[in-house]
Amino acid sequence: MSEQHPFGAPVTFQVEGRPYEAHYGDGLLETLRKYGYEVPSLCHHEAVSPYGACRLCLVEVVDKRGRRKITTSCNFPVQPGIDVRLDTPDVVRHRRVVLELLLAMAPRSPELQALAAEHGVTTGRLEPDETAEDCILCGLCERVCREVVGANAIAMSARGTAKKMTTPYDAENPACIACGACVYVCPTKCIGLEEADGQRTIVRWGRTLPLAVCEQTGRAFTPRFLLEHYAQELGGLDEKVFRKAPPYR
Structure with missing residues (x-):
């Protein structure tokens, strides 16, 4: 036995x-x-x-x-x-x-x-x-978006040689909160994040969102939509906590 x-x-x-x-x-x-x-x-x-x-x-x-x-x-x-x-x-x-x-x-x-x-x-x-x-179809971006962030903004599409990581219909997805987690975990750095003129763009997904400004420093620090997302997800937190960048809360 x-x-x-x-x-x-x-x-x-x-x-x-x-x-x-x-x-x-x-x-x-x-x-x-x-x-x-x-x-x-x-x-x-x-x-x-x-x-x-x-x-x-x-x-x-x-x-x-x-x-x-x-x-x-x-x-x-x-x-x-x-x-x-x-x-x-x-x-x-x-x-x-x-x-x-x-x-x-x-x-x-x-x-x-x-x-x-x-x-x-x-x-x-x-x-x-x-x-x-330069995408190796490792799926890290999709898993972190789904399992950690909870946004489910990207997914694997098609099969065979046409297989790729993308957003639904290859269009800008309103579910994306431009948090940058996918950019951070990408092993080949093929996704890309740009910030200019008070906006953040996740290049590969074509998602652009305005940045919130820290009321203490006056500097842009993260997308407003991202803060609204987590304020709703976490619930019960004073809305004022999201008006400042993390080091000043």
């Missing part, structure tokens, strides 16, 4: 043969990083659910029976008795192929170029798409 472990129970697993402790079901990628292991990733952020889109966080997992498989570590749960191998020849080879694919999708991204160079990839076998917008 196999040993049963309830979700969240303490378990022991191995990394390159060394024993470590974690909780059953913990995300493997975050657990590895907690113990100081460097595993590359472009689509993972601890604030949102794992997605496994970029495929860079590949590791080899050997189970109790000696069965091996290469898997993304961001959405793989820690399990008792597994042995995780980080840089086997197969893992390195698969990761380099993934980097070549990503470079073809985002050939102008300095962040991606630097990461690829760290792993010995400077050119790819694929012709770069010079018309690409």
Whole structure:
């Protein structure tokens, strides 16, 4: 009879043969990083659910029976008795192929170029798409907009080579509060935020909103619509708290 472990129970697993402790079901990628292991990733952020889109966080997992498989570590749960191998020849080879694919999708991204160079990839076998917008379809912007901000302003559209991250009907979406969270988490910096003449524009989504002015400093600090959104979401707060920039509240 196999040993049963309830979700969240303490378990022991191995990394390159060394024993470590974690909780059953913990995300493997975050657990590895907690113990100081460097595993590359472009689509993972601890604030949102794992997605496994970029495929860079590949590791080899050997189970109790000696069965091996290469898997993304961001959405793989820690399990008792597994042995995780980080840089086997197969893992390195698969990761380099993934980097070549990503470079073809985002050939102008300095962040991606630097990461690829760290792993010995400077050119790819694929012709770069010079018309690409440097989006690698990692889904981070959509997840942070939906799961953290709660605006649900963007989504993945279409399939195959036409697949892209966009707003409904490729038009300015009134649900966008121009908070900039999508800009902050984008690993290739392809979304863009501009502020000028008292307005903030999220470039990729074509969303422009007027900025509120801090009544203490007289400086613009965030979109008015964003403040109205959170005043409604949080409820019960004195409306005056939103008249000042955070350091002066």
